[in-house]
Structure formats: C-alpha cells, structure tokens
Amino acid sequence: MMAATNGFASSDLEKSEELKAAANVAFQAHRFSRAVDLYTKAIELNADNAVLYANRAFAHTRLEEYGSAIADATKSIECNPKYVKGYYRRGAAYLAMGKMKEALKDFRQVCKIVPKDPDAMKKLKECEKAVAKAKFEEAIALDSQSVATTLDYRTIEVEDSYQGARIEDKITLEFVKKMMDDFKNQKSLHKRYAYQILLQTHELLTVTPTLVDITIPPNGHFTVCGDIHGQFYDLLNIFQLNGLPSEENPYLFNGDFVDRGSFSVECIFTLFAFKCLYPTGLYLSRGNHESKSMNKIYGFDGEVKTKFNDTMSEMFTEVFCCLPLANVINGKIFVVHGGLFSSDGVKLSDIRAINRFREPPDEGLMSEILWSDPHDGIGRIPSKRGVGVAFGSDVTKRFLQDNNLDLVVRSHEVKDEGYEETHDGKLITVFSAPNYCDQMGNMGAFIRFEAPDLKPKFTTFSAVPHPAIRPMQYANNFFSMLA
Structure with missing residues (x-):
C-alpha cells in the first residue's frame, strides 16, 4: 500500500512540489496569472502546505488582487502560525490597500517570531513611521485651508x-x-x-x-x-x-x-x-x-x-x-x-x-x-x-x-x-x-x-x-x- 503523509499520498506530494517549482519559474518570468494557476493545482494536492498559500499570495499581490492575497496569507498562517512569510505577505497586501494599522499588526508579529531579523525590524520601523505620519497628517488636515x-x-x-x-x-x-x-x-x-x-x-x-x-x-x-x-x-x-x-x-x-x-x-x-x-x-x-x-x-x-x-x-x-x-x-x-x-x-x-x-x-x-x-x-x-x-x-x-x-x-x-x-x-x-x-x-x-x-x-x-x-x-x- 502507498505511504501517505497527513492524508496525502506521497505521489501527490511529489507532484505538488513539481507544480510549485513550475509556479516559481512562472513567477520569476512575471507570468503571475500562470503562477497562480500552478500554485492552485499544487494546493489541490497538498492543502496543508503554508508555503504554497504564501507563494500564491505573493503572485496575487503582483496582480493587484489584494483581497485574494490576504485570504491566502491568512490560510498560510492557519496552516503554520509560525511561518513568517504568511505574516509578511498579508502585511504587504494590507499595505498595498492603504490599511496601515492592519499591516502594522502583521509586521509586529513577524518581529515576535524572528526578533533578531534586521530586515523584519527595518520593515516594522518603516510601517510604524507611516502610521504615525498618517495620524499627524489627518490631524493637521482638520485645521488646514483649501489650497485652491x-x-x-x-x-x-x-x-x-x-x-x-x-x-x-x-x-x-x-x-x-x-x-x-x-x-x-x-x-x-x-x-x-x-x-x-x-x-x-x-x-x-x-x-x-x-x-x-x-x-x-x-x-x-x-x-x-x-x-x-x-x-x-x-x-x-x-x-x-x-x-x-x-x-x-x-x-x-x-x-x-x-x-x-x-x-x-x-x-x-x-x-x-x-x-x-x-x-x-x-x-x-x-x-x-x-x-x-x-x-x-x-x-x-x-x-x-x-x-x-x-x-x-x-x-x-x-x-x-x-x-x-x-x-x-x-x-x-x-x-x-x-x-x-x-x-x-x-x-x-x-x-x-x-x-x-x-x-x-x-x-x-x-x-x-x-x-x-x-x-x-x-x-x-x-x-x-x-x-x-x-x-x-x-x-x-x-x-x-x-x-x-x-x-x-x-x-x-x-x-x-x-x-x-x-x-x-x-x-x-x-x-x-x-x-x-x-x-x-x-x-x-x-x-x-x-x-x-x-x-x-x-x-x-x-x-x-x-x-x-x-x-x-x-x-x-x-x-x-x-x-
């Protein structure tokens, strides 16, 4: 009898990895819709893989499909709550939509998981600065007069x-x-x-x-x-x-x-x-x-x-x-x-x-x-x-x-x-x-x-x-x- 892992046949997992590799190649070639299709097929064969959802989220982001990116990144986090890229991808999608506060929560979570990562700290500080600047601009806008x-x-x-x-x-x-x-x-x-x-x-x-x-x-x-x-x-x-x-x-x-x-x-x-x-x-x-x-x-x-x-x-x-x-x-x-x-x-x-x-x-x-x-x-x-x-x-x-x-x-x-x-x-x-x-x-x-x-x-x-x-x-x- 064929061995299985987490309910998936080993042949399915191998095929899923092959599809993931092909999707990565499509992504690198800027064929983002093709990458989404391939990641989707890979997920059908291995629906508990946090990496696949995070990768598909990244492809959706490049297609400006931020709602789908957030959904995929959230699924990635559900599959593996300690998978850093899930939070990265969701934070990036929130950021692309101008939802700074939601993005900030995800980048803070990244820094909790990898507290010594310099890139994560840099991104968190940039996001905190953006939120603070937005608050300041909102405050002064209430008192400002029309330029026109x-x-x-x-x-x-x-x-x-x-x-x-x-x-x-x-x-x-x-x-x-x-x-x-x-x-x-x-x-x-x-x-x-x-x-x-x-x-x-x-x-x-x-x-x-x-x-x-x-x-x-x-x-x-x-x-x-x-x-x-x-x-x-x-x-x-x-x-x-x-x-x-x-x-x-x-x-x-x-x-x-x-x-x-x-x-x-x-x-x-x-x-x-x-x-x-x-x-x-x-x-x-x-x-x-x-x-x-x-x-x-x-x-x-x-x-x-x-x-x-x-x-x-x-x-x-x-x-x-x-x-x-x-x-x-x-x-x-x-x-x-x-x-x-x-x-x-x-x-x-x-x-x-x-x-x-x-x-x-x-x-x-x-x-x-x-x-x-x-x-x-x-x-x-x-x-x-x-x-x-x-x-x-x-x-x-x-x-x-x-x-x-x-x-x-x-x-x-x-x-x-x-x-x-x-x-x-x-x-x-x-x-x-x-x-x-x-x-x-x-x-x-x-x-x-x-x-x-x-x-x-x-x-x-x-x-x-x-x-x-x-x-x-x-x-x-x-x-x-x-x-």
Missing part, C-alpha cells in the same frame, strides 16, 4: 533664467505643445504655470456633473483610453497614432492617470492642460489611483514632492476629489473606471446624486465604481482586490436594460492585447499602458467610436522607449515591503 481658495499663482515670480513653456495670458495650443516637448526632454514646468493649470482645472471640474453626458455629433468620432499610469512617453505615442485632443478629435481618459509609472507629473499636466484648452475636447474620469492613499503608496505623491513641493501635492489631492465618476456617450455607452455594483437596481440618477467631492470610501456606489471588476460567470462574487465586487454577465445585462444602455466600457485591469470584450460583447475593458511597469509585456489599446453606429474600433500599440527611470522611482520607502 488661498493660493494666488500670479504672485509667484518666474525667473529670467527659466527657459521652459510660458503662459502669457491664457493656456494656448502653442504652450501645451512646448510643455510636452519640454517634458519629453526631461525639462520641468515652472511652478507658477503648474499652479495655474491646476487651479483652472479645479474650477472646471467643480462645476462638472458627477456623471457627464457626452454627445458625438453625426459623422463625428470619439476616443476612449484606459489607464496610462504615469507612462508619459506612451501617452505621447497615443497622440502620435490618433492625433492631439481637440474639439474635433475628442478623448476620454478613463482614470488612473498617475502612480506606478515615474512620469506621472508629466502625464497629468498634459491631460489637465488639454482639459483647460478644450473643455469638450478632453474628458476625464476618476480612477482608484486618483486618491490620497494610493498616491502615497504608489509613487505620485513622492514624485510631486520631488519635482515641486508639498503644497502642489495638496493641490492635486483637491483636484482629484473633483473628478467625475462616470460618463455616458450618446445616451448608450456607459464608461466608468472600475465597474458595476453590489446590488441591482442602480440607476444613472443614483450615480448623478453621489457626493464625489471627497476621498473614496471603503464601500458603496463610489467605491464600486472605482474598484469593481467583471468575472466570467454569473452573479456576484467577492472581489479579488478586497474592495468593490466582481460582477457577472447577468449583472451587466440587467444594468444596461435598467438604464436603456447598450454597452459598458471600463478600464482598471491589464489585458494582454490592451483590451478585452466579455459578457457577450456587452462589456469592454481597455488598458492604455503597454508593458505595464516595464515588466508585464502587454499591449496598450484605445477605442474609437464613430457616430451614428458607435461600433468600437480598437487600435493596439506596443510600448515605446523612455528615459532610464524605473517605475515606482518615487514610491515610499516602505513599498519595499511589497517585494
């Missing part, structure tokens, strides 16, 4: 030595082109003009509805782009392929303009300048990364403070809280960054009524708009991200029927070809950051709709070279805990 209402950019002097783009009276196309060319050559925009762009954008967005109705005239066209995540040189390539934004060549950028990529400042000033120049030539939706908690973790906050100052970072926070949450094109195409909702019956009027002028909450319609994802089945299941919900094809179809719509367009997820059509053609995901984070190898894409039929036409493109500045260059020190 107190700043006068006209009092800021422009030095004679400044050779970059200048706004003489108002933002012009010549200024925007010069600014983009300066950015391309890694030159900075003067803070006077940076504040001017931000204040004008703030003024425009403040009076913009939470749900924006966009009209494409007969024989007109409209382009929808997904996440660009600070990949400025790929943004320039989109404009090279499809033309600059204008009233005749309008765009919608569907959230996640910043973070991860280390040219987020250049991306956001380019988009905001075009928004000021052509208010109906460029539309913007808020993404989950247009938020203070994400910006502090994934690099934008650090980038703004490095290239400008703390006040500029506060100004961006205020502007991001004014961004619309959704758009409807010709009354038929619903465009939103994340996805749909945890319950049926949500009407467009409910979305219009959301109080969006705030940081995103942990739950509710606003949170789900920014964080939800589709899944391949029917009904609703917990989100792999730990925020929002995963919704099936039946949910999409009911939402469209309830609101007399034809199509949902969303972004929020990397796709190998830059886009994906699912839910029987009723839902499209578009992602416009090719070779995401310089490692995913994916294509980027954008969608062009032409009136009156509004059939989607896809353009895919590869990443273009950029200066040797790595993604996450400006991320917080404690981001190393995610590695």
Whole structure:
C-alpha cells in the first residue's frame, strides 16, 4: 500500500512540489496569472502546505488582487502560525490597500517570531513611521485651508533664467505643445504655470456633473483610453497614432492617470492642460489611483514632492476629489473606471446624486465604481482586490436594460492585447499602458467610436522607449515591503 503523509499520498506530494517549482519559474518570468494557476493545482494536492498559500499570495499581490492575497496569507498562517512569510505577505497586501494599522499588526508579529531579523525590524520601523505620519497628517488636515481658495499663482515670480513653456495670458495650443516637448526632454514646468493649470482645472471640474453626458455629433468620432499610469512617453505615442485632443478629435481618459509609472507629473499636466484648452475636447474620469492613499503608496505623491513641493501635492489631492465618476456617450455607452455594483437596481440618477467631492470610501456606489471588476460567470462574487465586487454577465445585462444602455466600457485591469470584450460583447475593458511597469509585456489599446453606429474600433500599440527611470522611482520607502 502507498505511504501517505497527513492524508496525502506521497505521489501527490511529489507532484505538488513539481507544480510549485513550475509556479516559481512562472513567477520569476512575471507570468503571475500562470503562477497562480500552478500554485492552485499544487494546493489541490497538498492543502496543508503554508508555503504554497504564501507563494500564491505573493503572485496575487503582483496582480493587484489584494483581497485574494490576504485570504491566502491568512490560510498560510492557519496552516503554520509560525511561518513568517504568511505574516509578511498579508502585511504587504494590507499595505498595498492603504490599511496601515492592519499591516502594522502583521509586521509586529513577524518581529515576535524572528526578533533578531534586521530586515523584519527595518520593515516594522518603516510601517510604524507611516502610521504615525498618517495620524499627524489627518490631524493637521482638520485645521488646514483649501489650497485652491488661498493660493494666488500670479504672485509667484518666474525667473529670467527659466527657459521652459510660458503662459502669457491664457493656456494656448502653442504652450501645451512646448510643455510636452519640454517634458519629453526631461525639462520641468515652472511652478507658477503648474499652479495655474491646476487651479483652472479645479474650477472646471467643480462645476462638472458627477456623471457627464457626452454627445458625438453625426459623422463625428470619439476616443476612449484606459489607464496610462504615469507612462508619459506612451501617452505621447497615443497622440502620435490618433492625433492631439481637440474639439474635433475628442478623448476620454478613463482614470488612473498617475502612480506606478515615474512620469506621472508629466502625464497629468498634459491631460489637465488639454482639459483647460478644450473643455469638450478632453474628458476625464476618476480612477482608484486618483486618491490620497494610493498616491502615497504608489509613487505620485513622492514624485510631486520631488519635482515641486508639498503644497502642489495638496493641490492635486483637491483636484482629484473633483473628478467625475462616470460618463455616458450618446445616451448608450456607459464608461466608468472600475465597474458595476453590489446590488441591482442602480440607476444613472443614483450615480448623478453621489457626493464625489471627497476621498473614496471603503464601500458603496463610489467605491464600486472605482474598484469593481467583471468575472466570467454569473452573479456576484467577492472581489479579488478586497474592495468593490466582481460582477457577472447577468449583472451587466440587467444594468444596461435598467438604464436603456447598450454597452459598458471600463478600464482598471491589464489585458494582454490592451483590451478585452466579455459578457457577450456587452462589456469592454481597455488598458492604455503597454508593458505595464516595464515588466508585464502587454499591449496598450484605445477605442474609437464613430457616430451614428458607435461600433468600437480598437487600435493596439506596443510600448515605446523612455528615459532610464524605473517605475515606482518615487514610491515610499516602505513599498519595499511589497517585494
């Protein structure tokens, strides 16, 4: 009779180890979805192995599936309460979600298990500093005044030595082109003009509805782009392929303009300048990364403070809280960054009524708009991200029927070809950051709709070279805990 260990045949354990080794190879090759699949098969053969759950948690973290990472890390800890990496992985996933207090508990537990480990102590101290800093910032925020209402950019002097783009009276196309060319050559925009762009954008967005109705005239066209995540040189390539934004060549950028990529400042000033120049030539939706908690973790906050100052970072926070949450094109195409909702019956009027002028909450319609994802089945299941919900094809179809719509367009997820059509053609995901984070190898894409039929036409493109500045260059020190 074949020997068994903990109820598993020795042949199963050997096969599980083989699958684990293959999963490790896939992970090292940045094939994280493949790694998850292989770890899952290994777990099916050896369900009490803490290492397998911790490894799968790490792969989920790289896929930004933090809810699944927390669940796996918790299972790893249940299998072996003294397995350090289980706490590491769960703490890292909490950290990635901005849940500093929960992360701190796990890193403290790591130090209890391995009290003399210098790396563990370093991570604990970084996490403690982050929690203390967050408390301090919350306290002073209660007494601080709005930058938008107190700043006068006209009092800021422009030095004679400044050779970059200048706004003489108002933002012009010549200024925007010069600014983009300066950015391309890694030159900075003067803070006077940076504040001017931000204040004008703030003024425009403040009076913009939470749900924006966009009209494409007969024989007109409209382009929808997904996440660009600070990949400025790929943004320039989109404009090279499809033309600059204008009233005749309008765009919608569907959230996640910043973070991860280390040219987020250049991306956001380019988009905001075009928004000021052509208010109906460029539309913007808020993404989950247009938020203070994400910006502090994934690099934008650090980038703004490095290239400008703390006040500029506060100004961006205020502007991001004014961004619309959704758009409807010709009354038929619903465009939103994340996805749909945890319950049926949500009407467009409910979305219009959301109080969006705030940081995103942990739950509710606003949170789900920014964080939800589709899944391949029917009904609703917990989100792999730990925020929002995963919704099936039946949910999409009911939402469209309830609101007399034809199509949902969303972004929020990397796709190998830059886009994906699912839910029987009723839902499209578009992602416009090719070779995401310089490692995913994916294509980027954008969608062009032409009136009156509004059939989607896809353009895919590869990443273009950029200066040797790595993604996450400006991320917080404690981001190393995610590695």
